[in-house]
Amino acid sequence: MKIAVTDQPLNPWKELANHEALLKDQAGKWGGLATFIGTMRDYNEGETIDALWLEHYPGMTENYLQRLAHTAHQRWEIVDTLILHRVGQIYPADTIVIIGVWSAHRAPAFEACRYLIEELKHRAPFWKQETCSQGCRWVTTNTPPYSAP
Amino acid sequence: MTITVKFFASLREQIGTNQLKLTLHTPLTMEQVWTSACPNTPLPEYLLMALNKEYVQADAIVKEGDEVAFFPPVTGG
Numbered sequence: 001m002k003i004a005v006t007d008q009p010l011n012p013w014k015e016l017a018n019h020e021a022l023l024k025d026q027a028g029k030w031g032g033l034a035t036f037i038g039t040m041r042d043y044n045e046g047e048t049i050d051a052l053w054l055e056h057y058p059g060m061t062e063n064y065l066q067r068l069a070h071t072a073h074q075r076w077e078i079v080d081t082l083i084l085h086r087v088g089q090i091y092p093a094d095t096i097v098i099i100g101v102w103s104a105h106r107a108p109a110f111e112a113c114r115y116l117i118e119e120l121k122h123r124a125p126f127w128k129q130e131t132c133s134q135g136c137r138w139v140t141t142n143t144p145p146y147s148a149p
Numbered sequence: 150m151t152i153t154v155k156f157f158a159s160l161r162e163q164i165g166t167n168q169l170k171l172t173l174h175t176p177l178t179m180e181q182v183w184t185s186a187c188p189n190t191p192l193p194e195y196l197l198m199a200l201n202k203e204y205v206q207a208d209a210i211v212k213e214g215d216e217v218a219f220f221p222p223v224t225g226g
Contacts, residue, residue, distance in 0.1 A: 038226050057157055057202070057218060096225075117226060120225060121226035125197075125199075125220060125223050125225075126223055127225070138224075140224070
């Protein structure tokens with residue numbers, strides 16, 4: 001299980017491959033990897049967005065993500081999880097978040113992945129400030145928590 | 150006793166500081182800490198709060214050395 005918040009650019013394909021390489025002792029134990037990769041759009045609410053500033057609460061954010069991962073492991077049969085999230089200045093097409101869930105079967109992999117991204121967006125202490133032609137504005141739209149199918 | 154109070158994102162801009170120290174004479178609830186820290190600002194309805202980096206409600210009790218944080222709804226991911 002790996003959780004990290006970073007101000008460095010994220011390459012999702014390298015991060016997923018690097019993490020999977022660390023799981024070599026468990027090779028053959030998983031039958032699938034479900035991923036969610038969040039990427040910055042260049043528009044929001046009718047405006048062109050030039051950049052995004054991502055702020056977090058150091059310590060609390062990492063603790064919260066760790067707890068989400070533990071809950072996912074208790075709730076579904078999964079082999080491992082990876083959660084990486086950017087902070088600082090980012091630009092359109094940059095990766096914001098990477099979630100990977102390795103599991104023996106696709107159903108727990110997909111569901112745990114959806115749980116992690118929905119709960120992260122709903123409650124993990126990150127805040128976005130957009131830069132557009134009219135200046136800077138904080139994003140205020142929070143999204144609902146995970147709900148089981 | 151001294152506690153640390155932190156503010157994040159738009160709330161930090163509204164309050165005008167990211168952190169302050171408060172000296173308390175008795176334990177207070179989170180809501181009372183808000184009133185002491187921001188006497189001219191009513192507790193916003195949307196406000197989220199954390200005590201020692203864990204989410205809590207407004208009636209949680211704050212003690213010596215604690216770290217309190219107030220912030221707006223989150224928007225990560």
